[in-house]
Amino acid sequence: xxxxxxxxxxxxxxxxxxxxxxxxxxxxxxxxxxxxxxxxxxxxxxxxxxxxxxxxxxxxxxxxxxxxxxxxxxxxxxxxxxxxxxxxxxxxxxxxxxxxxxxxxxxxxxxxxxxxxxxxxxxxxxxxxxxxxxxxxxxxxxxxxxxxxxxxxxxxxxxxxxxxxxx
Numbered sequence: 001x002x003x004x005x006x007x008x009x010x011x012x013x014x015x016x017x018x019x020x021x022x023x024x025x026x027x028x029x030x031x032x033x034x035x036x037x038x039x040x041x042x043x044x045x046x047x048x049x050x051x052x053x054x055x056x057x058x059x060x061x062x063x064x065x066x067x068x069x070x071x072x073x074x075x076x077x078x079x080x081x082x083x084x085x086x087x088x089x090x091x092x093x094x095x096x097x098x099x100x101x102x103x104x105x106x107x108x109x110x111x112x113x114x115x116x117x118x119x120x121x122x123x124x125x126x127x128x129x130x131x132x133x134x135x136x137x138x139x140x141x142x143x144x145x146x147x148x149x150x151x152x153x154x155x156x157x158x159x160x161x162x163x164x165x166x167x
Contacts, residue, residue: 004112004113005090005091005110005111005112005113006110006111006112006113006123006126008110008111008123008126008127008131009108009109009110009111009131010108010109010131010132010134010135010138011106011107011108011109011135011138012106012107012135012138012139012141012142013104013105013106013142014104014105014139014142014143014145014146015099015102015103015104015146016102016103016104016105016145016146016149016150017101017102017146017149017150018102018103018149018150019098019101019102019103020075020096020097020098020103021075022103022149023096023103023105023145023149024074024075024096026145026148026149027078027094027096027145028074030045030048031043031044031045033057034154035148035154035155036141036144036145036147036148036154036155037057037141037144037155038140038141038143038144038155038156038157038158038159038160039059039060039137039140039141039157039158039163039166039167040057040058040059040060041058041059041060041062042056042057042058043055043056043057043058044056046066053068053069053072054066054067054068054069055067057082059165059166059167060157060158060166060167061165061166061167063084063165063166064084064085065082065083065084066082066083066084066085067080067081067082067092068080068081068082068089075096076095076096077093077094077095077096078093078094079091079092079093079094080092080094083112088112088114089112090109090110090111090112091109091110092107092108092109093106093107093108093109093110094106094107095107095108105142105145105146107138107141107142109134109138111126111130111131111134133163133164133165136161136163137163137165137166139160140159140160140161140163143159143160144159144160147159
């Protein structure tokens, strides 16, 4: 890894009226982001086996990110690195927690440090602009998963509003 992750992160939590197994089964399903992700144009696996998990997410605006999973724990969550194929990557952690017949889903993102700005300026921008935009994005993804599982209906493009980075 020839880049560094930020010391700052953001996250989104949501309670879903579905049991843990239902949520895990959805998150483990091939191309599931096409059903739940309001900014997803396509989602395809590249390598998917017990040793290695890599998939590709193309957003509505054409931006394509590769997701490389480095931890996969059934019914608990997973961790991955996401970014352009030859670019810097951010860390994403998905965590599930059973709450009786409901499930808490938490998604946490730790972005990479951009070299486009002086580090002090970057951290300023990160805290006042980038992290709030990422939090909005994560909230929309969580709302999409909740909507799909509770309403049994695929999420529409930009269903919870457009996003500057991904719409």
